[in-house]
Amino acid sequence: MNCDHIKEQLTEYLNHQLPDAERFALEAHVAKCPGCQEELESMQQMWQTLGSVPVPEPSENLRPEFYAMLASYKETMPTALATPLGGFFGWLQSLMLPQSAVRLAYGLSLLAVGLVGGYWLNNKKTAATPEQQQLATLTTQVEQMRQVMLLSLIKNPSASERLRAVSYTKEISGPNDRVIEALLSTLNHDDNVNVRLATLEALAELADEPKVRMGLVQSLPQQESPLVQSALADVMVQLQEKRSVQPLRRLLKQPDLNQTVKDKIKESIKTLSTGQPAAPSTSNDYDETFLSPQPDRSAGAIV
């Protein structure tokens, strides 16, 4: 046993970590070797001095701070779940899932959340969104405004403004009673022939309304212009309105009736009585019909 080996063991000896056998050997050696004894003494002194190196007491705050921390930790911890939770974490750890698998699962779950969220948002949009409701409201409001404009414009002194008013009827999906009344009144009382013709055209398209049909029939005796009379007769034929036969006959009795119109009306009555549909005579033909040397050519062609 040499001195170097002994010196290496000194710390262990001081530390009481040396097994008994080696300890006895060391003590035996040190007793005989003054060099090692000196080394041991200096080491021993240092070891003991080290033991008296003061450690300050932890301050008074440490204990209350610890218990405060413990209390707040307990609050965050659901007590009922405490045991299974610990077990669950242990179980998770024991699984030792590879990092990539965890990441993949995380990514997939994020994707799923995104898809579900997107789907949900999309569905929500196809349902009645506020925008669509607003749009519907706006559309109704525009139509109402058109009606109001029509009603006010139709009383305008300028014939072109009145024409414009009549043209609005095409843009109103379901004209209400007030509009129909205004149009009928225009048809019967307007000074301008063109306005009356336009109104007639507009009303003819609304002929599904019984009120309009009735108004048109009643309008027959009131018309003085040959143009309008002729056009009305055409509309009656188009609508196959049998109730118009009487007023038309009465119209024929008027002494000052235009010859062309007379022929036209006779033709119309004939068509209406036999129940045969007449060839449609569009509004564009009115002028032609009136000016043509053979005004009833279209009806004649069929008959």
Next chain:
Amino acid sequence: MLRVKAGDVDRMGLLFERYHRKLFGFLYHMLGQAEASEDLVQTVFYRMLKYRHTFTGDGEFRTWMYHLARNVLADHVKKNRHSVRHSDVADYAEKIGGGVGADEQLQREQEVATLHSALAKLSAENREVLVLSRFQELKYEEIARVMNTTEGAVKVRVHRAMNELKTIYLRIEN
């Protein structure tokens, strides 16, 4: 600790009462700053609660405690790399060192103070094993478990630490 792990967190109070002084001592020797050491004691106990599921129960509790403490310490040192270390010890050594060593008691105190500053000057890894074996009275085998190393390596390191301490001590004294 096993009961703490099982959800009986109140038991942690008992562990605190039993170990907080030792833990504080360890951290104090490693840091040399009483206040920071107290904060770290708190942190270590918090981590014990938080990571109580990692306590397997086959090692001793204090091995686990020092293991956590080392990690906390490493985090702290990393965070405060630029702060001055061992300021408390320096103050203490200065105060004592200023006295006249005529009286035996005073001489003894000065010796202790010198050794204290020598300890503070020791490299961190050597100081660590020395503190654990001398102050915390851990067996080599336990230190090895705390530091994830072998008993033989600990033995060698403690021996080297004592030699380094002696060298520094003598240098300061002269």
